[in-house]
Amino acid sequence: MFYISEVEDYVRVDPRLFGLPTLESVRKQLDETYEEYYEKELGKVVAVVEVLNVGNGVIIPGDGAAYYKCIFKLLVWRPELQEMVYGKVSEITNFGAFIDMGVMRGMIHISQTMDDYVSFSDSGALSGKSSGRVLKEEDLCVARIVAVSHKGDDPKIGLTMRQPGLGKIEWVKEDKTKKEAEAKKAAKKEAKKEIVKEKGKSGKAGKKK
DSSP states (O other): OEEEEEEEEEEEEOGGGTTSOHHHHHHHHHHHHTTTOEETTTEEEEEEEEEEEEEEEEEOTTOOSEEEEEEEEEEEEOOOTTOEEEEEEEEEETTEEEEEOSSSEEEEEGGGSSSSOEEEOTTSOEEETTTOOEEOTTOEEEEEEEEEEOOSSSOEEEEEOOSTTOEEHHHHHHHHHHHHHHHHHHHHHHHHHHHHHHHHHHHHHHHHO
């Protein structure tokens, strides 16, 4: 989920940026420092939104850079359990698929790609035995986060597409159309029963007269 986080921190501005106005040099340094930055509690930094305040600069002996105490806002994305995400299949392997969610990447184990027996085909796609559905690179999908591990530098995000409303976009549309058709069929069947029931009641009333 996306958040706007307000952060207070000392920013080390490299000497090569000293020729710029202080606010501009701090902003450039923040953009560089937080590019591709991830921290468990904060999340994945998408962008520096705004620099709210810059304090006086301090130079530490032996370090040519200047340090400024700053308050700034960051746009971050924090993966949360059960969150629905939208993305594109970036890689298919014999054990599952990797989904590019824009900000980060998640992995779907082969058993969680669809509600079917799935195999890895010679063409580099995942195929469902009964449904005939195929998942391949570049496919757009909707998935749900079911696991987040923070071991290592980057988090490992586990996804599933086996729940209702999830999966390849085409599958979701097919399931919706099928569900609507079944609902209409059931409604017609129920209406037909009601008509027969009413006719039965009318027939009995006529006999009594």
